[in-house]
Amino acid sequence: MSCKKxxxxxxxxxxxxITKDEEKKLLNHLKTCPDCARELEYLKQLKGIFLLKGxxxxxxxxxxxxxxxxxxxxxxPIWQAYxxxxxxxxxxxxxxxxxxxxxxxxxxxxxxxxxxxxxxxxVDEQSDENFxxxxxxxxxxxxx
Amino acid sequence: xxxxxxxxxxxKKGDQQAFESLVRKYKMAVFNTIYSIIGDxxxxxxxxxxxxxxxxxxxxxxxxxxxxxxxxxxxTVNRCVDELRKRKNKIISxxxxxxxxxxxxxxDVLASKEGDITEELKRKELEDIIQKAMNSLPERDRIxxxxxxxxxxxxxxxxxxxxxxxxxxxxxxxxxxxxxKGKLSFLYPEE
Numbered sequence: 001m002s003c004k005k006x007x008x009x010x011x012x013x014x015x016x017x018i019t020k021d022e023e024k025k026l027l028n029h030l031k032t033c034p035d036c037a038r039e040l041e042y043l044k045q046l047k048g049i050f051l052l053k054g055x056x057x058x059x060x061x062x063x064x065x066x067x068x069x070x071x072x073x074x075x076x077p078i079w080q081a082y083x084x085x086x087x088x089x090x091x092x093x094x095x096x097x098x099x100x101x102x103x104x105x106x107x108x109x110x111x112x113x114x115x116x117x118x119x120x121x122x123v124d125e126q127s128d129e130n131f132x133x134x135x136x137x138x139x140x141x142x143x144x
Numbered sequence: 145x146x147x148x149x150x151x152x153x154x155x156k157k158g159d160q161q162a163f164e165s166l167v168r169k170y171k172m173a174v175f176n177t178i179y180s181i182i183g184d185x186x187x188x189x190x191x192x193x194x195x196x197x198x199x200x201x202x203x204x205x206x207x208x209x210x211x212x213x214x215x216x217x218x219x220t221v222n223r224c225v226d227e228l229r230k231r232k233n234k235i236i237s238x239x240x241x242x243x244x245x246x247x248x249x250x251x252d253v254l255a256s257k258e259g260d261i262t263e264e265l266k267r268k269e270l271e272d273i274i275q276k277a278m279n280s281l282p283e284r285d286r287i288x289x290x291x292x293x294x295x296x297x298x299x300x301x302x303x304x305x306x307x308x309x310x311x312x313x314x315x316x317x318x319x320x321x322x323x324x325k326g327k328l329s330f331l332y333p334e335e
Contacts (some may be wrong), residue, residue: 011318015292017299046321053274054267058175059189063167070200091310093155
């Protein structure tokens with residue numbers, strides 16, 4: 001095992017989170033490696049630093065303020081309570097609706113364009129008849 | 145642990161006093177965890193309130209898959225991560241550099257055999273120095289060191305809270321300690 005691995009093990013050793021077997025290997029290594037032994041001492045010192053850091057009390061009237069907030073939250077209308085969640089999803093909803101609107105409009109436009117083209121192609125029966133008469137007149141002179 | 149589950153069950157049935165008991169029991173742990181990660185007492189207080197508000201509203205969704213403290217620490221850590229991410233977009237400067245006086249004070253205390261600090265003022269100063277060192281670390285290191293060194297949690301508990309493997313807890317803690325050692329390099333003789 002390399003020194004680096006033993007140093008990771010040293011850190012876990014201080015936290016009493018290594019197996020008996022690992023501990024045995026580490027202690028044997030420390031006997032022969034002064035660098036790793038010194039590193040363990042530094043780590044011990046670092047751990048000691050945190051012991052100097054006492055626990056702080058939250059700011060004054062923590063519970064009173066908290067229960068007041070809870071009371072106010074209970075009084076809040078439902079839409080206000082869920083507004084932060086709604087705010088996040090509103091973008092998604094807007095994108096979704098604009099996609100649907102876009103698709104519907106595209107369909108409408110496509111329908112108009114096809115119907116326009118088709119109506120151009122449609123042959124009016126009356127004008128068809130007139131055209132035939134015009135043609136006959138051109139060949140045989142004015143009819144009847 | 146059973147006591148927590150009982151209190152939670154009572155609270156779910158509408159007993160407000162059970163919730164108050166849970167707050168009283170865990171407010172110090174929640175506040176100190178946040179303070180150690182965020183580095184600002186006023187903000188830590190505000191976030192701690194939000195954490196308990198969340199517990200109040202989400203208690204119904206708590207399943208007994210983990211212990212109550214693990215669930216509570218998870219909410220706390222997640223809220224801290226959110227806050228730190230928000231901060232990335234803002235310019236918030238926490239003091240992270242030590243002046244000569246602070247270096248000497250820390251050296252003195254560590255050199256004294258008992259490391260005993262009786263004076264309240266001196267203790268407060270030292271706490272600020274240690275917090276400064278914590279503030280200078282990356283988010284992940286601050287969280288893992290807080291959970292281990294300040295809250296005294298086991299590797300298993302940390303792995304559940306941070307949702308990482310036990311192996312990662314071991315390596316991340318080692319790296320965090322190395323970084324902290326680097327920040328406090330003035331305490332150590334040149335290698």
